[in-house]
Amino acid sequence: MRRLRAVAALATVTALAGATLTACGGGTSTGGEGSNASPKTLTYWASNQGPNIAADKKILTPELKKFEQQTGIKVKLEVIPWSDLLNRILAATTSGQGPDVLNIGNTWSSSLQATGALLPWDAKNFAAIGGKDRFVDAALGSTGTAGKDPAAVPLYSLSYALYYNKAMFKEAGISKPPATWDDLVADGKKLSKGGKWALGAEGSNLVNNIHQAFALGKQHGADFFDAQGKPTFTSHGAVSAVKQYVDFMAKNKIIAPGNAEYAQNQSLRDFAQGKTAMVLWQAAATTFEAQGMKPDEWGVAPVPVASGKPGAERQINSMVAGINLAVFENTDNLDGARKFVKFMTSDAEQAHLNKAYGSIPPVTAAQQDAAFDRADTAVLRDTLRKSAAPLPQVPNESQFETSVGTAIKKLFADAAAGRPVTTDSVMSELSKAQQQMPKS
Incomplete structure (x- = not known):
């Protein structure tokens, strides 16, 4: 929405x-x-x-x-x-x-x-x-x-897109927006310097956390619910997707630690002010313009996928x-x-x-x-x-957003504080989230 x-x-x-x-x-x-x-x-x-x-x-x-x-x-x-x-x-x-x-x-x-x-x-x-x-x-x-x-x-x-700052890319010697996640991380390390960062995030925004994790989950073959509508938050694909997203801060160091506390479009403000080079968001042009950013100062590209070619199944790159x-x-x-x-x-x-x-x-x-x-x-x-x-069309979708979104928020807080984010810690948080879901 x-x-x-x-x-x-x-x-x-x-x-x-x-x-x-x-x-x-x-x-x-x-x-x-x-x-x-x-x-x-x-x-x-x-x-x-x-x-x-x-x-x-x-x-x-x-x-x-x-x-x-x-x-x-x-x-x-x-x-x-x-x-x-x-x-x-x-x-x-x-x-x-x-x-x-x-x-x-x-x-x-x-x-x-x-x-x-x-x-x-x-x-x-x-x-x-x-x-x-x-x-x-x-x-x-x-x-x-x-x-x-x-x-x-x-x-x-x-739908979601990757917005990028043209001037920051040119200054870093990057000629085009990343099409794969490997490209995004590699570019991100060039961009994250001098007090500026590559990628914006909203670590305390539960809904945005879900949107990002869902698209990455599809790329890892995870739906977060099975065919009967039962939660599968601890599947290998779901754990891998959440870890990949939090690792942009915890491991790759391309998201500012302070983004763990963002929840009200602060990442868009940072992007418009030239503090962050990229942001994954829905339609954001009017927000950038309201912040004083000129239309020719930013570009837009599809959200990356592992193959570089968005499409169906594991090439999904956005929720509807x-x-x-x-x-x-x-x-x-x-x-x-x-x-x-x-x-x-x-x-x-x-x-x-x-x-x-x-x-x-x-x-x-x-x-x-x-x-x-x-x-x-x-x-x-x-x-x-x-x-x-589309996000899972199940009656308990709202609890999914709350429980898994909160789990990701906790993991971002760990990353910001320098605490390790491991496969086991992601699994633990997602297991807690699944236990909070209503029993069918």
Whole structure:
């Protein structure tokens, strides 16, 4: 998802998953499940995608007016910060007071699906918005548990890329960005000198820890869960992936020890200020520009893989990041909600909104817009198409982020303090993380 949200809020979803929940209706109306008792109104909870809530309202309000002109349906908009969004959604499922349509982080899809409060996107519902085949496969993979009808529809998509400082590379005599991890380490040792460092990290950012470990895990043949949804955090591949990531600080010495405490985009600030030469991140151009960095001062390349050629299976180099659009199942305006989803995922709106937010359209046709052919957006788009995979779509995904993300945070703290990070110590932390997972 675009903004890295509060994991403490995310962890609460499982306490409600599987319970008998009161599904949420639109506002205070009393129509029955899937009714059309309020055909002229919709309530929409949007996630905070822009630099602030005011910016989101400025972007979305004209589009909602356009929808009203086309359909006669008025949309009441509320933009909710990521720190509050999941708690608001969970409260709505129990109180019966909430929106008709809402944005959710795509990694929440399976957990929220387990509550039973969201409209399943079966063949009939997909047909009402133009068909399932309009969407990128990778984005559809982050809409709910495999084998079930999706719990939501992709709205904004993102993937990870390697951003690099052109001047720092030139000064170090490096002619191109690294394509393999061996190259990254070798280049990193040339760049880490004089108080400057090669690679930025967010060692205390649990969500970012998971994103990095997941992609590396795929490269080591690990999924962190087996086919039955049981955790496999101590597999050889998972241990190797986590150790490789922490070793950029512990062994290779290309990440500053202070990055172990970073949790709020400080690595992006360091990159923009020329203190760090590279950072692995989702769309970051607007952040760099806000920090005073000019677009021609940085370059972008695919995240490295062992072979140097991103692709499928062990060549995966990103999780599928993004936002999904969901409908509460007992909305009082089901027809209107479907029309709104159709509008928001239309080719024209997808191109417009994703350009505004710097994300990539999960609708294939909308990706043809020239805005997604720029050097930075093209890398994100091609990664999404060819070498990104969804995080595990299991009901306990939130605990995975919390427990394994915390294990990696602890290992970074060890590395920063000069304590050894070994295969055994990584195994120990991941074993503790696995023991914290709910028993199925």
